[in-house]
Amino acid sequence: QSALTQPASVSGSPGQSITISCTGASSDVGSYNFVSWYQQHPGKAPKLMIYEVTKRPSGVSDRLSGSKSANTASLTISGLQAEDEADYYCSSYAGSGTFVFGTGTKVTVL
Amino acid sequence: QVQLVESGGGVVQPGRSLRLSCAASGFSFSSYAMHWVRQAPGKGLEWVAVTSYEGVNKYYVDSVKGRFTISRDNSMNTLYLQMNSLRGEDTAVYYCARDGEKYGYSFGPDYWGQGTLVTVSS
Numbered sequence A: 001q002s003a004l005t006q007p008a009s010v011s012g013s014p015g016q017s018i019t020i021s022c023t024g025a026s027s028d029v030g031s032y033n034f035v036s037w038y039q040q041h042p043g044k045a046p047k048l049m050i051y052e053v054t055k056r057p058s059g060v061s062d063r064l065s066g067s068k069s070a071n072t073a074s075l076t077i078s079g080l081q082a083e084d085e086a087d088y089y090c091s092s093y094a095g096s097g098t099f100v101f102g103t104g105t106k107v108t109v110l
Numbered sequence B: 001q002v003q004l005v006e007s008g009g010g011v012v013q014p015g016r017s018l019r020l021s022c023a024a025s026g027f028s029f030s031s032y033a034m035h036w037v038r039q040a041p042g043k044g045l046e047w048v049a050v051t052s053y054e055g056v057n058k059y060y061v062d063s064v065k066g067r068f069t070i071s072r073d074n075s076m077n078t079l080y081l082q083m084n085s086l087r088g089e090d091t092a093v094y095y096c097a098r099d100g101e102k103y104g105y106s107f108g109p110d111y112w113g114q115g116t117l118v119t120v121s122s
Helices: none
Strands: A009-012 A018-023 A035-040 A047-050 A064-069 A072-077 A086-093 A099-101 A105-109 B003-007 B010-012 B018-025 B032-039 B045-051 B058-060 B068-073 B078-083 B092-102 B109-112 B116-120
Touching: A009 A018, A018 A086, A018 A105, A035 A064, A035 A072, A047 A064, A047 B109, A072 A086, A086 B045, A099 B045, B003 B092, B018 B032, B018 B092, B018 B116, B032 B068, B032 B078, B032 B109, B045 B068, B045 B078, B045 B092, B058 B068, B078 B092
Parallel strands: A009 A105, B010 B116
Antiparallel strands: A018 A072, A035 A047, A035 A086, A064 A072, A086 A099, A086 A105, B003 B018, B018 B078, B032 B045, B032 B092, B045 B058, B068 B078, B092 B109, B092 B116
């Protein structure tokens, strides 16, 4: 049950694209397509942004997209906006009913 | 709309117990698995436990096994987390969250409550 590895911080200018990686193992990210991404603003609850690797819940901007290759999932934010500044966490089903979250990435809009 | 409201947090001494509750509304509570997720101050999210929709299957992160018990009362639309033998490292905001898959539990959390703070300190 080791945390998935994310970069501590990623930054970009308005309008640019950024990508956040989420590296796990063959027992979690590599084995299941139950990878989700959450956005969390300071003092707020997390909000689901991507589920099942690539799907967006209703109401989530299409500037966000998800992908996965082997043991690494990725979240791309295109056309970066000030409102995207937040912490982002990935999560994955890890088998036997358990889940694991990523270490978290702070996104800064320059 | 889906609403999850946690309660029961507070300051507790190491070794003591605390029970958290999560009142659910706006969806068919008895059809969804439910999770507890915690976040230590200034730290990342940590998945704690999940209970299946009917309360039969329960799974925990290793660090709380044998100390925490997740349960639910589908007649009251309420989720619980009984926390025993509390330690300083259990200090965190505890969130309840609904699983995104009806009758399953491998999807992961979709809707989250606002959290309740548990502080373990002497």
